[in-house]
Amino acid sequence: GVEVQTDYIPLLNSLAVYGWQLTCVLPTPIVKTNREGNLSTKQIVFLQRPSLPQKAKKKESKVNNL
Numbered sequence: 001g002v003e004v005q006t007d008y009i010p011l012l013n014s015l016a017v018y019g020w021q022l023t024c025v026l027p028t029p030i031v032k033t034n035r036e037g038n039l040s041t042k043q044i045v046f047l048q049r050p051s052l053p054q055k056a057k058k059k060e061s062k063v064n065n066l
Helices: 009-016 054-065
Strands: 021-033 039-048
Touching: none
Parallel strands: none
Antiparallel strands: 021 039
16 A cells, blocks of 8 residues: 655656666665655665767867867
């Protein structure tokens, strides 16, 4: 009878444009109750994005040095 709600979708959609991907969500022991009796928890979200290929990195450094 427990319903879990998350609101990661707006965050993930906004970061996906830049190549970020959700890799892990860690729950914390922090639990709060609001006036209506709903529980909320804090969670740590890990994101990563693929590294650039070596060729692209070299080109970027040349452009930055100009």
